[in-house]
Amino acid sequence: xxxxxxxxxxxxxxxxxxxxxxxxxxxxxxxxxxxxxxxxxxxxxxxxxxxxxxxxxxxxxxxxxxxxxxxxxxxxxxxxxxxxxxxxxxxxxxxxxxxxxxxxxxxxxxxxxxxxxxxxxxxxxxxxxxxxxxxxxxxxxxxxxxxxxxxxxxxxxxxxxxxxxxxxxxxxxxxxxxxxxxxxxxxxxxxxxxxxxxxxxxxxxxxxxxxxxxxxxxxxxxxxxxxxxxxxxxxxxxxxxxxxxxxxxxxxxxxxxxxxxxxxxxxxxxxxxxxxxxxxxxxxxxxxxxxxxxxxxxxxxxxxxxxxxx
Numbered sequence: 001x002x003x004x005x006x007x008x009x010x011x012x013x014x015x016x017x018x019x020x021x022x023x024x025x026x027x028x029x030x031x032x033x034x035x036x037x038x039x040x041x042x043x044x045x046x047x048x049x050x051x052x053x054x055x056x057x058x059x060x061x062x063x064x065x066x067x068x069x070x071x072x073x074x075x076x077x078x079x080x081x082x083x084x085x086x087x088x089x090x091x092x093x094x095x096x097x098x099x100x101x102x103x104x105x106x107x108x109x110x111x112x113x114x115x116x117x118x119x120x121x122x123x124x125x126x127x128x129x130x131x132x133x134x135x136x137x138x139x140x141x142x143x144x145x146x147x148x149x150x151x152x153x154x155x156x157x158x159x160x161x162x163x164x165x166x167x168x169x170x171x172x173x174x175x176x177x178x179x180x181x182x183x184x185x186x187x188x189x190x191x192x193x194x195x196x197x198x199x200x201x202x203x204x205x206x207x208x209x210x211x212x213x214x215x216x217x218x219x220x221x222x223x224x225x226x227x228x229x230x231x232x233x234x235x236x237x238x239x240x241x242x243x244x245x246x247x248x249x250x251x252x253x254x255x256x257x258x259x260x261x262x263x264x265x266x267x268x269x270x271x272x273x274x275x276x277x278x279x280x281x282x283x284x285x286x287x288x289x290x291x292x293x294x295x296x297x298x299x300x301x302x303x304x305x306x307x308x309x310x
Contacts, residue, residue, distance in 0.1 A: 022212035093122035096262030115194035203246035
C-alpha cells in the first residue's frame with residue numbers, strides 16, 4: 001500500500017483561495033447533471049434483467065471492455081437496467097473517481113467530452129505533474145484529458161480551444177478544381193478531432209462582484225493541437241486574451257491526485273507564505289503543491305520559521 005509520509009502543518013497551508021476562476025467547478029454541475037450513484041448503491045434486491053451477451057464474458061474481461069469506453073457511453077450503458085448499473089459501479093477505477101470527484105464525471109457528461117475512455121481518465125488522475133511543465137497539475141483539460149496547472153491553461157495556446165469558425169479557417173475547399181472536393185466543414189468532421197460543447201454561464205477569473213464573462217450560448221470547441229497538426233498559427237489571426245479568454249476556462253475543472261490504489265485523494269495545498277507572492281517560477285500565490293511537495297517547499301521558504309510558528 002502506498003502512503004504519503006509528509007503531513008504539512010495546517011497553520012502554514014490552505015486548500016482553497018478566495019478567488020472565483022469561473023471554470024467548470026463553478027458551473028453548478030450538481031444541479032445541471034445530478035448523478036444517481038449514491039441511490040443505486042443502496043439497492044437491496046438483485047437485478048431482474050441481465051446485461052445480455054455481456055454477461056457471458058468472464059468478469060475480468062467484462063470490466064476491461066467497460067473500462068475502455070468513454071464516460072458518456074459508459075453512462076448510457078449504465079442507464080440500461082440495474083444489472084448495467086451494478087456492473088459499471090463495480091469497476092474499481094470508475095468507483096474511485098465517483099467517490100472522490102463526482103464533479104469530474106458531471107463535467108464530462110455536461111460538455112459531452114467523449115475523446116477519452118475511463119481508463120485514461122483514471123490513469124491521468126494517478127499522475128501529479130502538469131502535461132506541459134513540472135508543477136502539480138491540479139486541473140484537468142477535459143477535451144483530451146490532460147493534467148494542467150493554472151499557469152499553463154491560462155497562458156499556453158494549446159489549452160485555448162478553437163470554435164467551429166476558427167477551426168474552419170485551417171481547411172480550404174478546392175471545389176473550383178473538383179466538384180467532389182470536400183467542403184471545409186466536411187474536412188474538419190472527417191478528421192474526428194476531439195471536441196466538446198461548452199455550457200452557458202460565466203467564465204474567467206472574477207475580480208469584481210459581477211464575476212466573469214457571460215456566455216449565453218453553447219459553443220462547439222475543438223482541441224487546438226489536433227486542429228493545428230501540420231499547420232501554423234499564422235493562418236489564424238485572433239487575439240489571445242489569456243486570463244480574460246472565456247474559452248480557456250470552459251473545459252477546465254479541478255482534479256485531485258488519486259493514490260493508495262484510488263482509495264485516497266490529494267487535492268493539493270497552497271503555501272500561506274506565498275499568498276502575496278508573484279514570482280511565477282518559485283513563489284507565487286497560484287502555485288499549488290501536493291501533500292508530499294508542500295513540506296519540502298515550506299522547508300526551503302525564507303519565511304519557514306514564521307510559518308512553523310503560526
